[in-house]
Amino acid sequence: MEAMADPTETPPALLELTTYLLSKVGKDARHRLAELLAAEGLRLYHHAALAALADFGPHTQRDLAVRLGLDPSDLAKAADRLAAAGWLDRTRDPADRRRLTLTLTPAGAARLAELTALAGGVQDEVLAPLAPAERATLHGLLLRLHG
Amino acid sequence: MEAMADPTETPPALLELTTYLLSKVGKDARHRLAELLAAEGLRLYHHAALAALADFGPHTQRDLAVRLGLDPSDLAKAADRLAAAGWLDRTRDPADRRRLTLTLTPAGAARLAELTALAGGVQDEVLAPLAPAERATLHGLLLRLHG
DNA sequence: CCCTATAGTGGGTCCATACCCACGATCTCA
């Protein structure tokens, strides 16, 4: 009995393209995490914003927008959301009253830890086929590509 | 003189997530190729469709939609585009006149070769930081994740 | 004090992806 061809099989010509795999696997990973976050009314950039504040300390909105590569106007909306939830403080800079300084609150730090755990869970799923050493190798290679 | 902090630096907490890197690098790769294709009025799935026909032979529209994970309605529009350019033939199946069989034309095969070369160029850019052996390693790992 | 530049923000646009439905044509089978 002959093996049945899988009607959903990807064309080998595409599987030979590393960029195709990169794009597909990356999209899948992002999609999974985005879905989890969406269930809590959050987006990926909310996570990124909290992480940036945790790692680099307070930012003005403009600076944070630059760091995350977001439009200042879009970041303002994201900051709204995060401030409303009590995860960051938005204080007017007394030295330049145009500026708003964003600072992570303890509640924000706690939330960030939860989101990071969530991301870790997705990562375990996505990387399941790889042994720990292989995951480390992959991580190192991707890090080099990221520059 | 102290090193100036890079205001666009990504939060280390995110760089530690392999899925973050995967998603970012993958998005970048897809974005670059999509831009090149867009300049010629094409989308990524046009390339994928041609590749599938080349690798697996003629498909009905339905089968091709299943293989590529596209909505049948959307694939119909893509097939329009490709047929209009003369890259595939759309023939009514005499045995079941509801079905349209898509077959790659020689012109389509030639176009596919061009697109594949284009994709290869993008890939060389994206993978530039890696040595050939490392690229092979990366490819192998991604292939395992793709299943 | 005026002029120009900048920070934040509200309210949009544009685009791609992913759906989804209804319909005509056609097939299959009882």
Next chain:
DNA sequence: TGAGATCGTGGGTATGGACCCACTATAGGG
């Protein structure tokens, strides 16, 4: 020969990302 299923297709909708402009409040130089 009808009932129901299936293929292609036209014409939608929903979503998220990226971008953009106008406007207010504020700063700072001349």
